[in-house]
Amino acid sequence: MAxxxxxxxxxxxxRENRSQLRIVTCGSVDDGKSTLIGxxxxxxxxxxxxxxxxxEKDSRVHGTDxxxxxxxxxxxxxxxxxxxxxxIDVAYRFLSTPSRHFIIADTPGHEQYTxxxxxxxxxxxxxxxxxxxRRGVLTQTRRHSHIASLLGIPNIVLAVNKIxxxxxxxxxxxxxxxxxxxxxxxxxxxxxxxIPLSARHGDNVTEGSARTPWYTGAALLPHLESIGIDDxxxxxxxxxxxxxxxxxxxxxxGYAGTVASGSVSVGHEVVAAxxxxxSKVVRIAGRAGDQPRADKGDAVTLLLADEIELSRxxxxxxxxxxxxxxxxxxATLVWFDDDASLMPGRPFILRMASExxxxxxxxxxxxVDVNTFVHEATRSLSLNExxxxxxxxxxxxxxxxxRDNRSTGSFILIDRMTNATVxxxxxxxxxxxxxxVHWQALDITKTARxxxxxxxxxxxxxxxxxxxxxxxxxxxxxxxxxxxGRHTIILDGDNVRHGLNRDLGFTxxxxxxxxxxxxxxxxxxxxxxxxxxxxxxxxxAAERLLAREMMEExxxxxxxxxxxxxxxxxxxPKGLYGKALAGELKNFTGIDSPFEAPQSPDIHLKTEGSxxxxxxxxxxxxxxxxxxxx
Amino acid sequence: xxxxxxHLEAEAIHIIREVAVTCEKPVMLYSIGKDSTVLLHLxxxxxxxxxxxxxxxxxxxxWKFKEMIEYxxxxxxxxxVDLLVHVNEEARAQGIGPFTHGxxxxxxxxxxxxxxxxLEQHGFNAAIGGARxxxxxxxxxxxxxxxxxxxQGWDPKxxxxxxxxxxxxxxxxxxxxxxxxxxxWTELDVWHYILRxxxxxxxxxxxxxxxxxxxxxxxxxxxxxxxLPEGAKPEMRMVRFRTLGCWPLTGxxxxxxxxxEDIIGExxxxxxxxxxxxxxxxxxxxSMEKKKQEGYF
Ligand SMILES: Nc1nc2c(ncn2[C@@H]2O[C@H](COP(=O)(O)OP(=O)(O)O)[C@@H](O)[C@H]2O)c(=O)[nH]1
Numbered sequence: 001m002a003x004x005x006x007x008x009x010x011x012x013x014x015r016e017n018r019s020q021l022r023i024v025t026c027g028s029v030d031d032g033k034s035t036l037i038g039x040x041x042x043x044x045x046x047x048x049x050x051x052x053x054x055x056e057k058d059s060r061v062h063g064t065d066x067x068x069x070x071x072x073x074x075x076x077x078x079x080x081x082x083x084x085x086x087x088i089d090v091a092y093r094f095l096s097t098p099s100r101h102f103i104i105a106d107t108p109g110h111e112q113y114t115x116x117x118x119x120x121x122x123x124x125x126x127x128x129x130x131x132x133x134r135r136g137v138l139t140q141t142r143r144h145s146h147i148a149s150l151l152g153i154p155n156i157v158l159a160v161n162k163i164x165x166x167x168x169x170x171x172x173x174x175x176x177x178x179x180x181x182x183x184x185x186x187x188x189x190x191x192x193x194x195i196p197l198s199a200r201h202g203d204n205v206t207e208g209s210a211r212t213p214w215y216t217g218a219a220l221l222p223h224l225e226s227i228g229i230d231d232x233x234x235x236x237x238x239x240x241x242x243x244x245x246x247x248x249x250x251x252x253x254g255y256a257g258t259v260a261s262g263s264v265s266v267g268h269e270v271v272a273a274x275x276x277x278x279s280k281v282v283r284i285a286g287r288a289g290d291q292p293r294a295d296k297g298d299a300v301t302l303l304l305a306d307e308i309e310l311s312r313x314x315x316x317x318x319x320x321x322x323x324x325x326x327x328x329x330x331a332t333l334v335w336f337d338d339d340a341s342l343m344p345g346r347p348f349i350l351r352m353a354s355e356x357x358x359x360x361x362x363x364x365x366x367x368v369d370v371n372t373f374v375h376e377a378t379r380s381l382s383l384n385e386x387x388x389x390x391x392x393x394x395x396x397x398x399x400x401x402x403r404d405n406r407s408t409g410s411f412i413l414i415d416r417m418t419n420a421t422v423x424x425x426x427x428x429x430x431x432x433x434x435x436x437v438h439w440q441a442l443d444i445t446k447t448a449r450x451x452x453x454x455x456x457x458x459x460x461x462x463x464x465x466x467x468x469x470x471x472x473x474x475x476x477x478x479x480x481x482x483x484x485g486r487h488t489i490i491l492d493g494d495n496v497r498h499g500l501n502r503d504l505g506f507t508x509x510x511x512x513x514x515x516x517x518x519x520x521x522x523x524x525x526x527x528x529x530x531x532x533x534x535x536x537x538x539x540x541a542a543e544r545l546l547a548r549e550m551m552e553e554x555x556x557x558x559x560x561x562x563x564x565x566x567x568x569x570x571x572x573p574k575g576l577y578g579k580a581l582a583g584e585l586k587n588f589t590g591i592d593s594p595f596e597a598p599q600s601p602d603i604h605l606k607t608e609g610s611x612x613x614x615x616x617x618x619x620x621x622x623x624x625x626x627x628x629x630x
Numbered sequence: 631x632x633x634x635x636x637h638l639e640a641e642a643i644h645i646i647r648e649v650a651v652t653c654e655k656p657v658m659l660y661s662i663g664k665d666s667t668v669l670l671h672l673x674x675x676x677x678x679x680x681x682x683x684x685x686x687x688x689x690x691x692x693w694k695f696k697e698m699i700e701y702x703x704x705x706x707x708x709x710x711v712d713l714l715v716h717v718n719e720e721a722r723a724q725g726i727g728p729f730t731h732g733x734x735x736x737x738x739x740x741x742x743x744x745x746x747x748x749l750e751q752h753g754f755n756a757a758i759g760g761a762r763x764x765x766x767x768x769x770x771x772x773x774x775x776x777x778x779x780x781x782q783g784w785d786p787k788x789x790x791x792x793x794x795x796x797x798x799x800x801x802x803x804x805x806x807x808x809x810x811x812x813x814x815w816t817e818l819d820v821w822h823y824i825l826r827x828x829x830x831x832x833x834x835x836x837x838x839x840x841x842x843x844x845x846x847x848x849x850x851x852x853x854x855x856x857x858l859p860e861g862a863k864p865e866m867r868m869v870r871f872r873t874l875g876c877w878p879l880t881g882x883x884x885x886x887x888x889x890x891e892d893i894i895g896e897x898x899x900x901x902x903x904x905x906x907x908x909x910x911x912x913x914x915x916x917s918m919e920k921k922k923q924e925g926y927f
Contacts, residue, residue, distance in 0.1 A: 005889075005891045005892070005895065007895070008891050008894050008895040008898065009891065011898065012822050012825070012894065015634060015818075015822070016633040016634050016635060016822075017633060017634075018634060020634065020637065074767075088786075088787055089771045089786065089787070089789060090771065091767075091770040091771050092763045092770055092771075092813070092814070093763075093764075093770060094763070094764050094814070094816050101634060103814060115791040116789075116791065118791060118793065119773075119791045119792050119793060122793040122794045123794060123795070243644070243647050243648065243651065244647055244650070244651045246677070246680065248677070248679055248680025248681070249679070249680070252679060252680075256647055256676075257644075258640060258644045285678070285679075287636070287639055287640065287643065287675055295631065295632060297632050297637060297640055297641075298632060298636070298640050299639075299640040299641075299643040299644045299647070299676075312651060336791050349800070351796055351798060352796060353796070356652075406794065407794065407795070410793065410794050410796065411796065412791075412793055412796050412798060414798055414800055418802075419798070419800040419801060419802060419805075420790065421790045421791050421792075421793075421798045424791065424793045
């Protein structure tokens with residue numbers, strides 16, 4: 001039977017005006033998160049009949065509660081999750097009550113899935129931290145609370161679950177709440193509300209329970225309905241990251257994007273953060289035609305009075321409160337990658353609001369112990385670790401501190417090879433203002449210096465295993481170039497390690513730094529107009545890419561000296577393979593440290609069966625063909 | 631202050647624009663149903679007053695309702711829309727169909743394989759779709775930008791973290807993303823939006839007297855007399871559809887709801903989910919996840 005039409009329209013109108021609350025549930029595995037969400041969905045009638053039938057069927061097969069409905073199965077959506085009885089990834093669930101829409105992110109409890117928890121927490125207004133009343137506050141409780149605090153979630157609901165299993169004991173409840181409040185006092189939450197409940201039996205979930213007469217506060221759902229969320233935009237500084245320049249025809253040139261904070265109206269003055277140029281908003285093309293004003297969250301197209309230099313990645317802001325503009329800042333990072341750890345010096349792609357730039361973590365200041373919050377000195381961050389680092393970007397960014405603005409103060413780091421999202425970052429503060437960074441303007445240019453030498457500067461980067469023949473070929477080539485009057489220099493791995501890089505060892509971190517320094521030196525030498533021959537094992541693709549990107553387009557020539565490992569071992573000119581195989585030399589490339597062969601080198605030299613001079617000549621020919629020398 | 635639907639609409643527009651600006655070769659999957667209708671409307675808004683900067687792709691199974699195809703062909707005449715249609719010709723040549731080969735093989739070949747073929751043929755590396763998280767359990771786990779490996783498979787245990795509304799749209803050659811701008815919409819939101827924006831739908835969504843037969847415990851519309859199972863005797867009943875797909879696989883529900891308001895009213899008191907009418911999801915709860923790992927939308 002259908003509801004009468006006018007009533008339908010009333011209900012829809014009411015639905016439109018309900019506020020939205022985003023919740024993340026967290027806590028250790030088995031504390032009952034999935035059960036709690038399942039219970040909330042069931043009690044608010046958000047589960048439909050056919051879903052309930054599937055649930056009953058699944059409960060008998062995979063359930064942990066005999067023939068009773070196992071609510072956890074409602075949210076554990078992946079086959080592996082149902083089989084192993086654990087949550088692996090975030091599930092998003094939707095729930096509406098007459099006063100609010102809720103989006104609930106159910107996140108996994110296992111430490112190895114912390115990144116999935118962070119995914120769910122990044123957009124939440126409230127975190128429900130579950131605790132098993134028998135087990136009390138655990139490491140995961142602390143870890144998740146810490147992440148919730150880092151991500152700026154203001155409200156915590158401490159759900160002391162399985163209260164049925166501790167005989168509805170008030171003392172136990174108080175004890176847990178005390179523990180939690182003591183440890184969370186440094187986390188800066190604006191509100192912590194503790195509720196004793198039983199997800200399985202429904203006590204204090206949607207309604208107060210007679211079995212906890214000592215608890216006089218609100219049950220979970222009414223509490224969630226009443227939490228105040230700050231959604232006022234007045235007084236918030238206006239931020240509009242330009243998503244795209246919209247130019248469908250000659251009469252329309254606008255800047256499309258989503259208002260990240262504050263609001264803007266027709267007639268307002270706005271400033272392009274990176275250039276400082278300002279203009280006036282003359283028109284706001286909205287989702288349903290023109291509109292006089294746009295608030296936070298709205299996707300619109302702004303048309304300005306003047307043609308100012310403005311493209312994707314720039315931020316329009318209010319004149320009275322401008323964002324920072326800098327190419328260096330300090331940030332807190334949560335590391336997500338299980339394949340490799342974070343090492344200073346590695347290049348990444350940094351992505352924020354609407355900007356994407358190459359970036360490097362220049363220094364790792366410290367790691368934070370999630371249990372004790374103690375800062376510890378560290379040289380790398382591994383999976384799920386949190387640390388504070390300095391970051392430098394190829395070009396200046398417009399940003400705020402995360403504390404001030406969750407949208408314009410957050411970013412992710414992306415691996416350059418795999419494109420995996422390897423870290424989440426929250427900006428603490430800028431390290432210097434870009435406007436203070438003036439390059440010394442030089443009168444004699446690089447080109448002028450190179451032309452005087454009748455050549456183009458280049459970096460010939462020989463990469464390959466130890467003993468593959470890099471130095472031999474580089475030497476032969478340099479002789480040829482020198483003989484024909486070219487100006488060259490060789491940077492050899494072994495030699496540089498005796499001087500400039502004397503302080504570096506062979507750990508992964510040190511190898512990265514080794515390459516970074518050599519690349520910087522090579523770059524200076526190109527400024528001098530030289531042809532630089534670099535002969536370095538340089539085993540990691542990411543570092544070779546870093547070096548390539550430091551040079552000008554076309555200047556970097558990757559030469560892969562390709563000799564099979566067995567051949568190098570057989571040659572073993574310096575006796576190093578012998579030592580490494582005997583275990584006397586650690587982290588030796590090819591033996592117990594990887595060599596990432598170039599996928600598409602500019603020049604590929606297969607040394608076996610070839611003559612050194614022929615190989616050197618083939619490189620010289622390549623340089624001729626590509627106009628480096630004439 | 632934005633209303634509930636305004637929020638959803640703005641979020642979807644932002645996501646669609648993000649695809650257009652950062653993905654190399656995007657396409658929008660278009661299935662003719664209500665969700666696709668909403669998605670198309672959102673895309674028009676995202677680029678108004680301009681043209682949608684990517685094509686639409688309909689993966690035809692050769693067993694769609696006649697009326698759906700008519701609706702689609704009318705859309706193809708719209709100068710602002712570039713519509714591609716793909717059919718798995720090998721499956722058609724073999725005469726694959728749901729009655730003769732079963733629903734799962736039919737769906738696999740025409741939909742999953744068909745989609746894979748079309749994406750590969752055109753080299754699309756970002757496909758926007760109208761799926762929502764409230765539809766099904768494994769969908770509830772999916773990211774808005776959902777990464778697919780070089781064989782178009784989904785690895786649910788290894789999804790990219792998706793922090794804030796910063797989307798990682800980068801892929802290597804052969805890899806791709808599926809993008810779901812309506813992830814956070816519910817079925818009721820979709821209907822409400824259709825009503826608010828006055829969108830025209832295939833009329834099969836509204837109740838009317840239609841010829842139906844009972845088949846496999848489901849009310850099947852006799853959409854193509856010539857292809858009905860043998861001995862089927864259609865009778866006229868007042869029915870409508872909550873979701874549209876292949877006519878032999880999409881169950882009709884008995885209903886009097888002839889207007890959008892009626893449908894929404896019916897939904898507000900209804901206790902079953904829209905996917906219930908679909909034969910392909912019924913087998914077991916994990917079946918959608920399996921299909922998605924193979925490249926189904
Ligand atoms: N007695 C009792 N058992 C519970 C309660 N909440 C959850 N459980 C049980 O604890 C186990 C783990 O719950 P689950 O929801 O899967 O935990 P998750 O890993 O946090 O999602 C299941 O067997 C639940 O039935 C509760 O309040 N009381």
